[in-house]
Amino acid sequence: MLEARAGRQRGHSLSGGWNLLLLGDGSPTRHLQLLTGQPVRVELIAMAADRSTSPAAPPPVEISELQSPLLRRQVWLCCGETTLAWAESWWNQEQADTHLQQRDQPIWLSLTRDRAELFREVDGLAQVEADWLAQRFGHAGPFWSRHYRFFRGGQPLTVIREVFSPALEHWLGNASVDHG
Numbered sequence: 001m002l003e004a005r006a007g008r009q010r011g012h013s014l015s016g017g018w019n020l021l022l023l024g025d026g027s028p029t030r031h032l033q034l035l036t037g038q039p040v041r042v043e044l045i046a047m048a049a050d051r052s053t054s055p056a057a058p059p060p061v062e063i064s065e066l067q068s069p070l071l072r073r074q075v076w077l078c079c080g081e082t083t084l085a086w087a088e089s090w091w092n093q094e095q096a097d098t099h100l101q102q103r104d105q106p107i108w109l110s111l112t113r114d115r116a117e118l119f120r121e122v123d124g125l126a127q128v129e130a131d132w133l134a135q136r137f138g139h140a141g142p143f144w145s146r147h148y149r150f151f152r153g154g155q156p157l158t159v160i161r162e163v164f165s166p167a168l169e170h171w172l173g174n175a176s177v178d179h180g
Contacts, residue, residue, distance in 0.1 A: 013176070014144075014175060015172070015174055015175060015176065016173075017171070017172035017173055018144065018168075018172055018173075018175045018176075021164070021168070021172065022122070022125055022144060022146050022164075023122055023125075023146075025120045025122075028077075028085065028087075028162060029042075029077060032077060032079055032084050035168070035171040035172070036079040036080070036082075036084075036171065038079040038080045039079070040077055040078070040079055041077075041078045041079070042075050042076075042077060043075060043076040043077075043078060043083075044074075044075055045074040045075055045076065046073070046074045047071065047072070047073040047074070047096075047100075048071065048072065049069060049070070049071060049072075049093075050063075050069075050070040050071060050072040050090060059090060059159075059161075060123060060124065060147045060159050060161060062123055062147070062149050062156070062159045063090045063159045065149070065156040065159075066090060066091065066092050066158070066159065067092045068092070069092070069093045070090050070091065070093065071090070071091045071092075071093050071096045072088060072089070072090050072091075073088065073089045073091070073096070073100065074086070074087070074088045075087050075088075076136065083136050083137060083138075083165060083167075084164065084165045084167060084168060085162050085163060085164050085165060086133060086136070086162070086163045087160060087161065087163070088160070088161050089158050089159065089161070090158060090159045090160075091157075091158050095157060095158070099157075099158075118150050118151065118152055118157070119150070119151040119152075120148055120149070120150055120151075121148055121149050121151065122146055122147075122148040123148055123149060124146065124147050125144070125145070125146050126144075126145045127141075127142035127143065127144060127145065128141065128142060128143050128145045128163055129141040129142050129143070130143075133163060137165040137166065137167065138167070139165060139167065143163050143164060143165065143166065144163070144164050144175055145161065145162065145163040145164070146161070146162055147159065147160065147161040147162075148160055
């Protein structure tokens with residue numbers, strides 16, 4: 001189970017690079033590729049009907065905006081041998097069939113292949129803990145997490161939750177800036 005707590009703790013704030021990664025509206029897979037200089041490999045864990053038994057925290061409330069039946073996709077995002085993120089997304093089954101034809105491809109590539117416009121809205125940040133994440137990342141938590149929605153034509157298309165490895169501090173610096 002993923003244990004979440006408030007994203008910003010008193011006396012701490014995110015450093016510049018982490019702010020861009022977590023709050024920016026760019027593609028995290030593109031950011032990982034630019035940071036590491038290596039292509040992002042998507043390791044598909046599962047893609048099946050959502051049965052609300054997430055290995056993580058309860059799903060974001062925003063999935064209620066998606067039309068049932070829902071599909072949930074879970075992946076590891078890796079650059080070279082390093083796992084840099086875990087992600088899960090929720091989709092309406094029909095939308096998933098339309099937009100996720102290459103299931104081992106980053107979502108951003110699938111959604112922008114026809115140069116269609118998208119809008120991303122970050123809905124929440126958290127720090128999370130889970131032994132299974134620590135084992136895969138090779139680092140102890142807590143880990144920075146965010147969830148957001150993609151919209152197309154003013155309608156919610158998908159809800160995505162991502163958890164990032166502390167290994168990203170190699171390129172982004174320390175995540176937190178201590179203000180005392």
